[in-house]
Amino acid sequence: MTSTANPTKAQRVEKILHELERLYPETPVPLDHKDPYTLLVAVLLSAQCTDERVNKVTPALWQLADNPFDMARVPVEKIREVVRPCGLAPKKSQAISDLSKILVEKYQGEVPRSLDLLEELPGVGHKTASVVIAQAFGVPAFPVDTHIHRLAQRWGLTSGKNVVQTEKDLKRLFPEQRWNKLHLQIIFYGREYCTARGCDGTVCPLCRWCYPNRKRAKLTKKQ
The missing domain is CATH 1.10.1670.10 (Helix-hairpin-Helix base-excision DNA repair enzymes (C-terminal))
Known part of the structure; x- marks a missing residue:
């Protein structure tokens, strides 16, 4: 045969x-979010973590702050307590705090639409940046x-x-x-x-x- x-x-x-x-x-985008900023943070948290777990954690995080202006004022320790279930909490919480401050200081609180500019943010690698420009801004990636x-x-x-x-x-x-x-x-x-x-x-x-x-x-x- x-x-x-x-x-x-x-x-x-x-x-x-x-x-x-x-x-x-x-x-539908698997990570719950309401705007480019919350998507960026959610994707960052999803590294070595399931989307399901991220979606369980982010509501409490958004209660702390759901925009870069407010997040930049939240102590890193508080962010770390909330995101701990996602793993790599010290690194992720510091990145969320630092990138929020950069967005406020450099981009008037807006998430840049450029892949290169996103990759310059703390904790944001190529894959995270690609997800954000694709799903938040519709840029082919x-x-x-x-x-x-x-x-x-x-x-x-x-x-x-x-x-x-x-x-x-x-x-x-x-x-x-x-x-x-x-x-x-x-x-x-x-x-x-x-x-x-x-x-x-x-x-x-x-x-x-x-x-x-x-x-x-x-x-x-x-x-």
Whole structure:
């Protein structure tokens, strides 16, 4: 019996776009927020923490302060007490305090719309900045975390050993107007079908479709 050939990369891209749009036509931002500032803080808190836990913590944080002017006046110790459940509390609380002061002093309390300017803020890396410009301002970006990095490798979209290369590869493969939505669609799909423990590149529907002949687990390359 002749085995079915694996789909080409172009076919995989088309299938992924179609299936993710079918499964997730709506893509609400998983982190609760009301404006660019609260989104920025929530994304910062989500590093090495689940969105669910961040959403449980931020209401108490917003009671302390929900804008950079007020947050800049809150003692770091108080911020740290509230955000402790998110992990890395000393580092995150200091970053929230410092970036709030910078926003007040340098940007009149407004979150900058520039990726480069956002990355200059304390505690704000490339992925956090990309999420903010994409979801708060609608600027095309493709934030890649370790989960998206893993799925992109399982689907044969990248052979990059780090998220930087994976981001470049995904931006090249998918149309720019789909980046912001697709980033969230991949996250939703990963959580529901292609988890770290639930799929190894041979289990979920998209992994099986992309590589029907794959017999062994797809090991993710990491830097």
